[in-house]
Amino acid sequence: MDFFDVLAMVGGLALFLYGMETMGKGLSQISGGKLERILEKLTSNPVKAVLLGAGVTAVIQSSSATTVMVVGFVNSGIMKLTQAVGIIMGANIGTTITSWILSLSGIESSNFFLKLLKPSSFSPVLAAAGVFLLMFSGRDKRKDMGTILVGFAILMTGMESMSSAVKPLAEVPEFTSILTMFSNPLLGMLCGAALTAVIQSSSASVGILQALCATGAVSFGAAVPIIMGQNIGTCVTALLSGIGAHKNAKRTALVHLYFNLIGTAIFLTVFYGLNSFLKFDFMRDTINAAGIAAVHSVFNVTAAAILLPFSGLLVKLAYATIPESGSAKHMKNEDARELNLLDARFLDTPGYAVEQCRLASVKMAKISRDACIRSAGLLTDYQEKTAEEVKQMEALVDQYEDELGSYLVKLGSRDLSEKDSHLVNMILHCIGDFERISDHAVNITETAEELYRKKQGFSRQAEEELEIFTAALTEILCVSVDVFEKAEPERAAHIEPLEETIDGLSRKLRKRHVDRLRSGECTIELGFALSDLITNYERISDHCSNVAIALLQAGEEEPEAHGYTARLRQKEEASFQDEYRKYREKYRLP
Secondary structure (H helix, E strand, O other): OOHHHHHHHHHHHHHHHHHHHHHHHHHHHHHOOHHHHHHHHOOOOHHHHHHHHHHHHHHHOOHHHHHHHHHHHHHOOOOOHHHHHHHHHHHHHHOHHHHHHHHHHHOOOOOHHHHHOOHHHHHHHHHHHHHHHHHHOOOHHHHHHHHHHHHHHHHHHHHHHHHHHHHHHHHOHHHHHHHHHOOOHHHHHHHHHHHHHHHOOHHHHHHHHHHHHHHOOOEHHHHHHHHHHHHHHOHHHHHHHOOOOOHHHHHHHHHHHHHHHHHHHHHHHHHHHHHHHHOOHHHHOEOOHHHHHHHHHHHHHHHHHHHHHHHHHHHHHHHHHOOOOOOOOOOOOHHHHHHHHOOHHHHHOHHHHHHHHHHHHHHHHHHHHHHHHHHHHOOOOOOHHHHHHHHHHHHHHHHHHHHHHHHHHHHHOOOOOHHHHHHHHHHHHHHHHHHHHHHHHHHHHHHHHHHHHOOOOOOHHHHHHHHHHHHHHHHHHHHHHHHHHHOOHHHHOOHHHHHHHHHHHHHHHHHHHHHHHHHOOOOHHHHHHHHHHHHHHHHHHHHHHHHHHHHHHOOOOOOOHHHHHHHHHHHOHHHHHHHHHHHHHHOOOO
16 A cells, blocks of 8 residues: 555545535535424334434434434433433434445446446436536525535545555555454454544444455454444543533433443443354454444444333433532523523534524513513502512513523524524514513513602503503514514514504603693603603514514515615505504504
8 A cells, every 4th residue: 555545545534524524414404403303392202212313313314413412402401311312322223324325335246227326326426416406506405405415425435435545455464463453342442432532423433444344354353343332432422512511411421321331331242252152253254334334233223122121220320420419500480491492512403503592582572571561560550579570581581682692693603594594683683672672661660660659640541541552562562472483474564553553652642641731630750750651662662663574574685674664664555554544443542
């Protein structure tokens, strides 16, 4: 093997790893977070969890990605540790699909149809189709499909290049002696674990082993312990992702490690125990790529079948390693639980992370809405406890805005689909409005508190007018949050006429207040309080209008909201006027 063969091998390895990364990225993009949501919801049954874990991993071609995602689920409270065990076992099974695909490179036949199955035959076609989709398709899904095809073609080209480059090693005695050394189970296992830990992909390390089979110098005896070690080495990714996480997330990573360690111990003990009595003749035989795929699959399926009934013991072992602290603090406020959804691990699957942001932002919107409705209720029935709750809700909304804003900025730097990118921008626009709505709720609460403390009250006529004003405000808040949650732009268009109605009410209330001041029916001090309330109500409705416009503008280049609103009214003038008349009649002052 000369210098140029080494260069070819290194280049082939680089292409192989890049192809695997590209293909996995495309598969993750095309799933759009749907596979992760399936995992999240359908894990109550252990057998179903194993099948789901295997299926998702087979699709996204990465057991490490699945396991890290599960660590994130457990860390954010979406999933219990007991539910995660089955998915982890299934992920180990699903990752063996890659080795079977790679084994196609070992097909040797003169038959035309069998030759078509060789990667060297179909990879160029896939590459051409993928490049065509990437260059000439305007739709995200087709571009993602193109990325998958190009990634797969690059992966297979790298595999072929590695296999061709290492073939001359069969003539190098030193190389053969090294592989013979790996026939020692412990050394082979350590070698496989170290290689996988470095590249953080059992699929890639198994692929490298399959490429080495082209030398004809890799025996079953050398391959088996290396494959066992590769399954242990892949746990490093999950263990690293558990750093800085909650205790249950760390336990999830440990369950992954213990599953592979115990499974390897059982498999090697039984396998080599039987070999000591039966003397397996195939141990010295040369193994091919399909044989490695078979060993990889048999080990993971067997380990899952043996250990699934004892999944509870794996959980207990993880708890024994990381015991529960008596002083452990849990988040008391149930409303803050959605903030746990913004786990940094989800950033590696942007489609799912966007969905988590949407759920958290919807919760934020509902807290802001409820704070406003409660604050308005304090004007007629002041309760100290309710006033304190409104202030706590505003503080929680501030926390949502801080964490969501930071998370969305990080997410925006990832490779998002066009749809997800628009959704991220829309949420970023809206969370500022929801935060300001909660601020106005506190302002209303403080006005109510001041009136209660001074034992002052509005005139009967002012109270009736304020009650109508509050009803209109409650409706615009509820509709705005509802259309934001359901992402219904067609309903968002109905918010603007209601906002215009509220603007009209605020003008009438101010005018009537001035009339009462002149007639002596109202004091100046009460007038200041009413003016503050009208201003806060009006600004809340303005923020609701901003939310509606953000929904209507999603995916459009429209920097100026007021210009957009004017054009919207112009475009649907008749519809707008009908809606406006309806609301004006509904909220007519006495």
